[in-house]
Amino acid sequence: MSTADIRPSTIPGIKRLAKSISGLKGVTHTMALDKAAVVAGYSNFSHALRVLRSSTAAASPTFSTFISVFWRDPKTDKHGTEIIEASLPMPLDGIIPARQYKKARGLWNFKRWASDFIYCQINPESADNAVSMACQAARTLQFMAATGLKPSSKSMPSSLEGRRIPGRDHVSSWFEPAPKRYIFADEPYAASVQKQQQERASWAKRNGWQLAKPRWAGMYFPEGGCELYLLSDPKTGMPVEPLVTALEKAAAPIVPENCKRIVPPAGEYFRSPAEIQQAKAKALKPRQERRPRGSATTVEYQMVMGSGRRPKAKMPVEKHRRVGTLLKDVLSANRHRLGVANRLGSVRSELDNWVQHEHDEKSLSDEVFFDLYYRERSEVPAEEYGIAGRALHISRLQEAQAIIAKEYPDCQPVRALAKKLDLAIKSLTTW
Structure with missing residues (x-):
């Protein structure tokens, strides 16, 4: 890069450029300072000193x-x-x-x-x-x-004459x-616009x-x-x-x-x-104790693989068995339809968590528990596949919804299950 390509913006930069100009052109240091200042956009070195020093002080x-x-x-x-x-x-x-x-x-x-x-x-x-x-x-x-x-x-506006400034x-x-x-x-x-100023x-x-x-x-x-x-x-x-x-x-x-x-x-x-x-202020800020959330209709639950809130009520084991059968029958015939299978999988997983907290080993043996929401049938009648079985599956899900709504109080966890069942029904109706 030649000295003509360098445009210094500071006093030290002008001095360095002047040193190069003096060596290349054999002029005195004073003349080189003025030439370097002109390259930088000033009238002479005195002008550069006045502007750069005053602008720095003024800011x-x-x-x-x-x-x-x-x-x-x-x-x-x-x-x-x-x-x-x-x-x-x-x-x-x-x-x-x-x-x-x-x-x-x-x-x-x-x-x-x-x-x-x-x-x-x-x-x-x-x-x-x-x-x-x-x-x-x-x-x-x-x-x-x-x-x-x-x-x-x-x-920039596209309607300008010549559109782009040269x-x-x-x-x-x-x-x-x-x-x-x-x-x-x-x-x-x-250097590129020097000849284009006019x-x-x-x-x-x-x-x-x-x-x-x-x-x-x-x-x-x-x-x-x-x-x-x-x-x-x-x-x-x-x-x-x-x-x-x-x-x-x-x-x-x-x-x-x-x-x-x-x-x-x-x-x-x-x-x-x-x-x-900011870190000091955060360290000094007193921590507030986290109080457990209370609700008239729900209670918090903890499990090894997750946590959440469930209705503050008990659904009888037989009702769980009936809801589980309905869900499993629909699932077994519609595994290929993800809009149904994914939502019903989520519903039965949540109900499986709830039943473990609602009943102890005396009222819910392991043998009964393992069959409530899992271990669905391995053979499905041909008439339950595809569009032919749609009406049957919709009625099963509607029955499951009705049981859940009757046995549990109206609360957010129950409404969330109802919404997932509604979406599964919608998936069946839009086949």
């Missing part, structure tokens, strides 16, 4: 947001986590709600972990790429904090919440759009030569001047060369201050 950032990106090299299996700290003029949640991350290019791979901490959900292949992704997320937050804008998925690249859309007006950010590489200006004039280039370097890839332009339809969109002014006052964009990297002590996981405070 007065007081809130820290930590940005974490885990990386892994698939070839060597080397891996690590890069964390940077971004100082912002307002708290993270005040800049953007977590539900809107997916709409912002620099944040759509990130997720909120705490009120001051976000992490990346994809893994780049190197530490450098991880830092670059973290910095892009930080710049997106800087842009929103400075302008008050929120990310949008809105596209040289457009990395376009993103934004809106102000109230009144809801839109603006677009275009972030092409400087065409871009003509496009904006033909369509009656505003086109402005803030001194603030941008969100996408300023360290790689991208620059920021704002586009807006003044009739329906936002005016660009206030946004340009707001960005002029913002802190310098966070890039790999100026970002504040966080390195936790060896062997320790990083935890942000808000995350630590």
